[in-house]
Amino acid sequence: MDYLNEIAPADTMVHVLLERRAAVAPDATFFSFGEDVHTLGDFNRAANRLARNLEASGITTGTHVAILMETSVDYLRLWLALSKLGAVEIPVNTAFRGDLLKHVLVTCGATACIVDEKFTDVLREAYPRGAPFEVMFCRSEGAAAPAPEFRDFRVLLEPADDSDLRRPLRHDAIASIIFTSGTTGPSKGVMLSHHYLCAYGLMYAEINGLRDDDVILNFLPFFHIAAKFLTIATLVCCGRMRLQKRLSISTFWEEVRTHGVTNFVGVGGICNMLISRPESPEDTSSTIRTIYAVPDPADIHREIERRFGCKLTTVYGSTEVGLPLRRSVHDDYRPGSCGRVSPYYDVQIVDENDQPVGVGETGEIVVRPKRPFLIGSGYVSMPDRTINAWRNLWLHSGDRGHRDADGWYYFDDRATDSIRRRGENISSFEVEILVAKHPAVAEAVAVATPSEIGEDEVWVLVILRENHDLTPEDLLQHCSRHMPYFMVPRYIDIVDEVPRTSTAKVEKYKIRAAGPGSSTWDREAAGWMITRDGVFPPGTRVVPKAGAR
Template sequence: MSSQNRIRSLPRTLHSLLEMRASERPDHPFLMASGQTWTFAELDRHASRLAHGLKRRGVGKGDHVLVMMAGSPAYLALWFAVSKLGAVEVPVNGAYRGAMLRHVLQTAQVRLAIVEDAHRAVFLEASDGLVDPAAVLDPDALFTESDEDGPFASADVAAGDPAGIIFTSGTTGPSKGVVMSHRHQMSFGLFFSEITGFRADDVAYNYLPFFHIAAKFLTLGTMLAGGRMALRPVFSLSRFWSDVHEYGVTVCVAVGGLCHLLNSAPERPTDAENPLRLIYAVPVPWEFKERFEARFGLELVEGYGGTESNLVAYSRLGEDTPRGSCGRPSDHFEVVILDEDGHEVPRGEAGEICVRPRHPRTVMTGYLGLPEKTLEAFDGCWLHTGDRAYMNEDGYVFFLDRMKDAIRRRGENISSFEVERMLNAHPDVAESAVVPVPSEVGEDEVKAIVVLREGSRLTPEALLRFAVETMPYFMVPRFVEFRAELPRTPTMKVRKVELRSEGRTDGTWDCEQAGLRITRRGLEPL
C-alpha cells in the first residue's frame, strides 16, 4: 500500500480507532497493567462510561480538559473518553508547580481539570483564580460517578480537529502548547509501527508519561497493529527485565538514558535470553551499540522527530546505517538542512533540520495562543525544528545538537552530543552530559558531568587524557564533575537546563587549576 493510501486508511479520530478495534476484536487482550488485562471492548466500554460522566459535567466539543495523572488503564479510558466528546486533552507534567503550572493554566484555559490526589494541593495553589475548585476533579470520584453503561454517541469530529495540547519543556522560555490534531497523533502511531515493523504478535512495554508524545504514539502504534501493551506508571530499572519476561515484551522505547542504564548493569550469561526483539532508542548509543545488541540479543533502531513535527527520519531495520546517523528521511516527509537565511546548505555542512509533510495534518497545527511563534516555526513554509545537524551525500542525517545546546569555544562550534558519545566510549564511563559554562575570555568552556561505572576508580585527569586522545582538542572538556546520577525528566531525558544553570560547583574539577592546559599539541603544563 502506498504511503498516501496508508494515511487515508487511518481511522479519522483517536476514539474511532478504539471503537473499530472493539468492534472487530472485542476480546483481544490489549492492555496489561497491575495484574489486570483489559480487552479492546472493555477499554471502549470504560471510555464510553467516562464520556457520559464528562458530558453530564458540561464538557463538550472543543473544551479543554486538563489531566494530571500517571499512566494507567484509567488514564487511557479517560483519554479516549475526551476524544469521544470532541474535547481536547491537555496532559500536564506532574512535576509542574508554581509559576510554570500557572502559565500552562493561563494558556490552556481549561473547562475541567482531572488531578490525582498527589498533585491536588499544588494544583489548587497554582490555579487560584484561574480554575473553579468545583471543576477540579479527583479521578477516582469521576470514575465512581460515571456509572452509565451503553454506547456513547460520539461527537462529529474531523481528522484535523484538535485532539490534544502538549506543552513543551520550556527550556528556552515559557512552555509552548503544541496543538496536535487527531490525524497528527494517529500518524505518529502509524509511523512508529512502520519504523519498528510492529506486528499483531508484538507486545509493547510502555512506562512513559502520557504528557509526552512517545507514550501516545507507542499506544496508538500498538493499537493500529492489533498488538498488546504492558503498562507501567513509571520506569523502574529493578523491574524492567522481570516485566519483559512476565509480559513477553518484544518492543520498547528507550528515551534518554534507558540503554545506558541497562548497559551499565553487571553482565550475566543469560542476558540474551529474553523476548525483546527491538528497542526504539532516542538516540542509539553508538559508542556501545554492537556490544549492546549482541549482549541482549536484540536490534536497536532510531527515530528522529519531535512533538511539533513527527517521526521524520529513522534508521531502517536490517539496513547498515552509518555510525552516528539517526537514519534517512521518512518517505512521509521532506527533510532539508537550512542555514540561518533559509537556504539549503551543501551536503556535509551543518544547519537546522527543517521539515515539510507530504500528507496534510501530520505536523502540529501551531502553538496555542502564540500566532507569532507559530509563524516563526513555519518560516519559509518549512517547520523549523531548532535542531542542528548535517546530511551526508547518501542522505543520512547526523544530529549534532539542539541549537540552544551548541557550544561556541574559541571560534569553534561544538556539539555536546558528539562530545558525550566520545566520553561514553571510555570503558569506565556509564553516561555523561556535556554543557557550556561561561569562559573568562568570552564564549564558552566545556564541562562534562560524568557517571562512572560501579567500582571505577577513574580520575578526572585520566578521563581528560582519554578525551585528548579521542577528540579534537577544541572539544576536550576543561571541567569534569563526577556524580552518582544525572538529573532527569519523567521521560528519562537529562535535564540539561538544570546542569547549565549550575555552572561550576564545589565538585567541579578544573584542569587549569590542576596545572594543565588543553592545546593543539595535547595536554601541557601551565
C-alpha cells in the same frame, strides 16, 4: 506493513482505532496493568461510559481539559473518552509546580481540570486564590471525598450507556496540546490534530515492523507523546501493551520475561543502563525484537544487538515535526546517523537565510510534510512563535545537523538552549528563571553538559548579588523546592563572571565547550540524592518507592 497507507485520513483518530479493534476482537487483550488484564471490548465500553458522564458534567466537543494525573487505567480511559467527545486533552507534567504549572494552565486555555488527589496541593500552590476552572474533578485512590472545590471523579465512572458515541468529529481538529521545553522563552504548547497524533503511532509501528504478536512495554508518562504513540501503535498492529507507571531497571528483565515484551522505547540512557549489568546466557534468549533507541547509542549499538539478539531502530523527530528521519528494521546501519528521509516528509539542511547547504555542511534541520496534518498545528496562544517556527513554508527545528553523500542524516547539536536529561526536555530559560528566584542570585546561566549515561546533565553558573553569600548546598535545596526533580542541576558554579559578547549576551557555547572544572560542585560526587520525593543530603538512606527509577 505500511500502516499509514492502510487507514483513510478521516479515520485516523485514536478512538476510531479503538472502536474498530473492539468491534472485530472484543475479547482480545488490549493491555495489562499490574495484575489486571483489559480486553478491547471492556475497555471501549468503559471509555464510552466515561465519555457520556463527562458530557453530562459540561465537558464536550472543543472543551480544553487539563489533566494532572499519573499513569493509571482511569487516565487511559479518560484520554480515549475525551477523544470520543472531541474535547482537547492537555496532559500536564506531574512534576510541574508553581510558576511553571501556572504558565501551562493559563497558556492552554483550559476550562476544566482533572487531577489526582496527590496533586491538589500543587494546584493550590499555583493558584492560591482558587483555580479559574469551570469544572474540576479529583481522582482519589481511597474512599474519602475530595476537597470542596473538586467534584468526585468516581461520578464519571457511574453506569451509563456504553455504546459508541459516534460524534461527527474532524480528523484535522485539535485532539491534544502537549507542552515541550522552551528555549529562549517559556514552555510551548504544541497543538496536535487527531490525524497527526494517530499518524505518529502508525509511523512508529512501521519503523519497528510491529506485528500482531508484539508486546509493547509502555512505561512513559502520558504527558509525553511517546506514551500515546505506543498505545496507538498497539492498536494498529493488533498487538498487546504492558503498561507501567514508570520504568524500574531492577525489575526490567523480569517484566520482559513475564509478559513476553518484544518492543520498548530506549530513551534517556536506558540502553546504557541495561548494558551495564553483567552479561548472562539468558540475554540472547530474550523476547525483545526491537528497541526504538533515541538517540541511537553508537558506541554500544552493535553490542546491544549482539547481546540481546534484537534490532535497534532510531529516528530524528520531535513533538512538533513528527518523525521525518528514520532508520527502520529494514534499513542498514550507518554508525552515528539518525536515518534517512521518511517517505512522508521533505527535509533540508539550511543556513541562516534558509538556503540549502552542501553535503557534509552543518546547518539547521527544517522539515515539511508531503501530506496534510503530519506536523504540529502551531503553538497554543503563541502566534508570533508559531509564525517564526513555520517561516518560509518549512518547520524550523532549532536543531543542527548534516547529511552525507548517501543521504544519511546526522544530528550535530541543538541550535537552541534546551537540555535533554533522562528523556525529559528541559528549558534552560526556565531553569534560569527559577534559580534566579533565590534572593542571593543576581544572574543564572544554565547549560547542558554531557552525562556519563547518555544525553545531558544540567549545569548552572550563578553570579551573586553584592554582599550576599550562597553555598551550592543551599542553592540545591532552593532548586528542589521550586523545580521538577528532573530539572534540579547536578553541577553548580558560583562565579564572578561569565563569557559575553560585545553586546553583553552570554556566550553559552564557550561555557559548554569548557565544561565543568575542578572547582565545579557536583551533587552526585558530594553524595546528595534527588528523587521524585525530594532532595536528600549525604548519608541519608533512601528507600525508593515501588517502581521508582
